[in-house]
Amino acid sequence: MRPLRILALVSLLAVGLAGCKGGDGEAQAKPGDPPKPPDAVPVEVTKAAHRPVAASYTGTAALEPSGEAQVVAKTSGVALSVMVEEGQQVRAGQALVRLDPDRARLAVAQASAQMHKLENNYSRARQLVTQQMISANDVDQIKFDLENARAQHRMATLELSYTTVIAPISGVIASRSIKTGNFVQINTPIFRIVDNSKLEATLNVPEREIATLRAGQPVQLTADALPGQNFTGIVDRIAPVVDAGSGTFRVVTTFAGGGLLQPGMFGRIKIDYDKRADALVIPRAALLDDDSDPAVFAVRAGKAARVSIKLGYMDGEWVEVRQGLKAGDGVVTAGKIALRDGTPVEVIGQPVAKPATAKVEAAAPGKKQ
Template sequence: MRSYRVAATRWHNSLPAIGMVFLFAMLAGCGKGAGDAAAKEQADPATTAVPVETAEASRRAIAASYTGTAPLEAQAEAQVVAKTSGVALQVLVEEGDVVRAGQPLVRLDPDRARLNLAQLQAQLSKLQSNFNRSDRLASQQLISAGDHEQLKYDLENVRAAYRLAQLELSYTNVVAPISGVVASRSIKTGNFVQINTPILRIIDNSRLEATLNVPERELATLRAGLPVRLQVDALPGREFVGTVDRVAPVVDAGSGTFRVICAFAGDSLQPGMFGRIRIDYDQRADALTIPRLALLDDEGEPSVYVVRDGKAVRTAIELGYVDGNLVEVRKGLEPGDAVVTAGKVALRDGGLVQVIGPRVAAAPIDASNDSSGERQ
């Protein structure tokens, strides 16, 4: 009986400890259930709002263009060569001097040419006198017709040699073949100049050209007279306007390209500058546009995420022209639609979104830094 009372007392004393263990087990179970629910909610994208940035589809003018790069070249350039040999007595120009066509540039020693001309002049005077005498005798039939004809031919021969000597003497004054700027000089006073030796280079920088090698698919869109915009690294922040001067009608079979020559006024431009060129071949004054960043990168038809009622809705669109950072939307969107520009990677169709930052309309950005030739 006593052992029974001891056992009952021990059981009665252990009741608080059992209750505490049971209570801890229930709390642990509830905590685990709540944690699993939170983790499940966090893992489910459908219940988690993804922060995104958006831009509104808006109407604005947009242009279709072709961009490329090319060095500038002078439309007219001439290598000045010596047409006769001699010592350079005077060099009348320096690099950078502006010259006109026909202006003297270098004076060569003319003594040899003058002596040769004087010698031929004496021969010409003698033959002219003999021919006049022969002509009088021939009229009186006192000289054979053959001798008279021979004197005539000799006179013409010496007369031609005399004119050639005059020309050689004129070559001792080297003159500018074109108007322009002296780009280089390879002669100094006192140098002996050989015939046909280049001594100066003149460029006409009043009109510069840039030649683009354009893929043949653009042959139907590019034509003479189209406006051209040019930017060069040497003159940052400035834009120069020119025109398409001419378009080659033949496509090169090896490269599949044709030549498009753009012309620009010299102004501050210099030959040799490397330019980024943009040719606008069509314009639309009221096109619906969105930022280029809004386009999804996956393959297939073009599409964007549109924010509707706090959710991202994947929407297929039809694209038109591409102008810098803007793209034209022909079908699929309406003005004011908010398209996702940042945060697209974490989105899925129908997922919740949280728009951060102010909603902005698409704004054009200068695409002149695009150095590859492409149609936009």
């Protein structure tokens, strides 16, 4: 029984192998069938169109206040009153701190007494010199002493005025390093005031741009701290000298302060120096990665065609085409990496154009073709 069972299994296996071979033969293309066309590559397409574009220079810089001052104590003393806080707006000449004035007042009183004494002596000496009771040299010495006493009095009065610390510029208190009751040493910084009414951003621009930028041109700024918001300003001044070491020149742009923009913010700055109202443009994403030969893939008759173009201005996500395309030409913006010149494409969102195929009819036996 065992030999018969083995023989039956071998027979079944042989039949199965023969069936597999027959199936493979059916799957293979017949010699008379036309070759299968290559699959179309799905792509996204945008049409070239007319729109305004601007030629611009872009750079990055930090915002700085137009004016800044470190307020220092010009005399020593105990702070009796601190009258401003951080973030407070102040005016030039406004009192910020009052120091203990007692010592300075005593110095003024002493200098005043000495000055009045010498004034009386000088007045009497002038009368005596006419009576030849005092020499002219003695009168001159008294006059010199009087002028010196007057200078000492003015110095003491100035020291007294220093006991009231005033703001040298208008602006906002950016920092404070003093409290009521502190002893303040002379020439010690106690406040920092910034004038944020106008903010500046300085760009170091390559020398090739020196002929395109000028004072008064409009400027656009976007700040990292304020996403989605744009701020306008102008080119305030341009340095007339190019730095030999870096090959750049300084361009100072200004923006209105007192609002959302604050000193120290980092911003991206765009200076438009020329505009074209009706330029033929395509998305920058359509450009192929070849800087020496700018080109795009245009869609023509359902296939990709590599087209060399001449570029003009680049404005954000758009690039101007000066030569090589016309309005309405479709260019591939997504799917470029899989394309070659002549590759069939399927534009996403449009029906697929099916290529026509020739029918081959089988001839009946004995019938002429």
